[in-house]
Amino acid sequence: MxxxxxxxxxxxxxxxxxxxxxxxxxxxxxxxxxxxxxxxxxxxxxxxxxxxxxxxxxxxxxxxxxxxxxxxxxxxxxxxxxxxxxxxxxxxxxxxxxxxxxxxHAPQLLEPVGIGPDSAVTLLMTMGDNPERVRTEASFAALCGVSPIEYSSGRRNSRRLNQGGDRRANAALHRNVFTRLRHDPRTQAYYERRTREGKTRREIIRCLKRYAAREVFNLVKTVSSDPPL
The missing domain is CATH 1.10.287 (Helix Hairpins)
Structure with missing residues (x-):
């Protein structure tokens, strides 16, 4: 690393x-x-x-x-x-x-749509030299600042974007999501479906970043058994 x-x-x-x-x-x-x-x-x-x-x-x-x-x-x-x-x-x-x-050392990180070498290295650095210390994908999402935060306006309960976490990792996932929206048919179909359900663009992007964090975590955690970069 x-x-x-x-x-x-x-x-x-x-x-x-x-x-x-x-x-x-x-x-x-x-x-x-x-x-x-x-x-x-x-x-x-x-x-x-x-x-x-x-x-x-x-x-x-x-x-x-x-x-x-x-x-x-x-x-x-x-x-x-x-x-x-x-x-x-x-x-x-x-x-x-x-x-x-x-x-x-981590070729699987280059396979998903939208993850280039720069973003892959950023996410590995966020994970740390010992990926096993982040034990769940939920903790990794929180580390990247893409875990949803519950809030209430008094009349309705909702979720908002997490403004904490590692902002470089958050930016890497953000780039990944927008690349997928341009080039990945599955992501485009998901966006259209959630739009029809009444979700706002911001809400859909938040969900997509959370899904991206889950995918990256499942790929990154396998690196722990390999020689470090």
């Missing part, structure tokens, strides 16, 4: 740095020369970053204009674009390492 934890820390750092750099590049693009801005504004993100990384100084400018705002803008966009590409390469490499670790 320690190796996965270290790779996850490095990946999260690279993701944060890339997000910050993307925001900086787009801020610079706002003040770019109108002709350059118009040429770049129609590009999708991937092509935009690639094009910016390959910008070169304008060879047609006179020597005294080499320090102009337009030239500084091109150089800044180029440097930021190359930084984004470099960080993307790091993120991809770390994802590959996480995937290899999971394939070796």
């Amino acid at each position: 320690q190796s996965a934890r270290l790779f996850k820390i490095a990946k999260d750092s690279a993701v944060r740095a890339r997000t910050q750099t993307i925001n900086q590049l787009k801020a610079v693009l706002v003040i770019a020369d109108p002709a350059l801005r118009e040429r770049l504004s129609s590009l999708g993100n991937r092509e935009l970053f690639r094009t910016c990384a390959r910008l070169t100084p304008d060879q047609e400018e006179d020597a005294e204009d080499r320090d102009s705002v337009a030239e500084a803008t091109r150089i800044s966009l180029s440097m930021l674009g190359r930084r984004i590409e470099h960080l993307t390469g790091q993120i991809d490499a770390l994802n590959q390492r996480l995937t290899r670790l999971l394939e070796s």
Whole structure:
């Protein structure tokens, strides 16, 4: 688990740095020369970053204009674009390492729809280095912050989302549920059925996260007999 934890820390750092750099590049693009801005504004993100990384100084400018705002803008966009590409390469490499670790020690976690290597490692880290210490799927759901909480308005009793627990694990289950809603026919059918029963979207998402936690627990608890990541 320690190796996965270290790779996850490095990946999260690279993701944060890339997000910050993307925001900086787009801020610079706002003040770019109108002709350059118009040429770049129609590009999708991937092509935009690639094009910016390959910008070169304008060879047609006179020597005294080499320090102009337009030239500084091109150089800044180029440097930021190359930084984004470099960080993307790091993120991809770390994802590959996480995937290899999971394939070796917990391949069953990659089988369900919507669980990628990042979410799988997050849930394993929440479980701890000794998964057997969480003895029931109800305790794991509470640990992930997806166990329902009873509340009363005075007139009716209901349940609400749990705002406690490990928020990273909660976010991993949240991503899993929304991926399933897009791609898994069973989840889509369940959502439609509960909607017809009068359930709100929030109530259905809460139920789906609880079911996802149950499935993950049953998969994770088998890891305890394997060598640790």
